[in-house]
């Protein structure tokens with residue numbers, strides 16, 4: 001289990017500094033979450049304006 005970022009992401013970058021384990025980074029189209037590192041805290045989802053991070 002981990003969060004993942006859907007295609008709804010507009011690459012605003014708001015989530016990146018909020019992640020306590022720094023597992024979010026800019027991808028080619030949308031931001032991406034390293035599922036091996038994500039601790040499912042939900043902080044990214046709380047700040048995302050378009051609700052792109054979703055629990056998988």
Ligand code: SF4
Pocket residue numbers: 003018019020021022023024033037038039040041042043044045053
């Ligand atoms: Fe980082 Fe938490 Fe989002 Fe996982 S759920 S990517 S640990 S902010």
Ligand code: SF4
Pocket residue numbers: 005008009010011012013014015016031044047048049050051052053
């Ligand atoms: Fe994408 Fe949401 Fe993160 Fe902004 S806060 S980069 S829209 S996932």
